[in-house]
Amino acid sequence: MAKYMLLIYGDAAQWEAMTPGERAAHDAAHRAFAEAAGSRIVGGGELETAPSATTVRGGADGDLITTDGPFLDTKEAVGGFYLIEAGDLDEVLALTALLPEVAAAHSAVEVRPMVFHG
Template sequence: MIPTEGNDLMAKYMLLIYGDAAQWEAMTPDERAAHDARHAAFREAAGPRVAGGEELEFAPNATTLRAGVTGEPITTDGPFLETKEALGEYYLVEAADLDEVLRLAALLPEVHASHSAVEIRPVVFHG
């Protein structure tokens, strides 16, 4: 929980948006515009509860850092896991509870597409 204006306590939730990059790349300009409009509607509805968020480059542009055989860090191209659905975007949202986050996240187009999903994960507060 984090303190907010008026000393109310709000929790932070990370909304991790996964999907098939091939599906996103195949969108027509009209489909992309509709997709972007749904994200704009989400941001409008969430207002100041959105504490951050960005669209990410496609998974093949990722670099993964992990321990090598000797324990020294090594880098590899791409994401850690081989999967059809990859992390494509995220939002950091402050909300009173999970129910509020679920109502907001339901506005995201990835919740309604067959190739994507939104993972909602509470953020741990260490304060």
Template sequence: MARYLLLIHGDEREWAAMSDQQRQELAEGHRAFVAAGGAAVLDSGELEPASLATSLRADPTGRLTITDGPFLETKEAVGGYYLIEAADLDEVIGLASRLYEASAGHSGVEIRPVVEHG
């Protein structure tokens, strides 16, 4: 079995503008995803807005610089994640397609295999 990280990204303004009904539907979709995934869902979490991010990187001299916000200026930000275990990518796609964010016009789900060391 391989592990995959599902990165949920979207337009934070769209998420913030959701009605209570839309938020309830979103939450129900995540509960259904976790139920369908069962023991394959190893971990998950919702992230605070990108405006609360802190980024670290080296300047040209190698000195560490700390900045507020994400690395990239973009309309979309990572809003949450799932770490799942699955037999193959097709299984992951089948699960991920259940997520609201996979079909909403302002968001999406990126699937990345986790590198297994040693």
């Protein structure tokens, strides 16, 4: 079985502007995804918005340099993730299609296989 990271991207302003009904439908869709994926979900979670990020780099003198905010300044940011274990990419794509971010105009889901180091 291979592992795949599902990175959920979107416009945080759009997520924050959801009505309570839209939020409930969104959450229900994630519960349906989790039920369909079952034990194939190895991990996952919703992230705080991008401005709460801290970016860490190594300085020329070996010190750590921290910067408030995300590494990239973009409208769309990672809002959450799932780590899925599945037989192949087709299985993962079929599950990914259940996520509400796939159908929303302001978001998308990036699927990446994880490297296996033997």
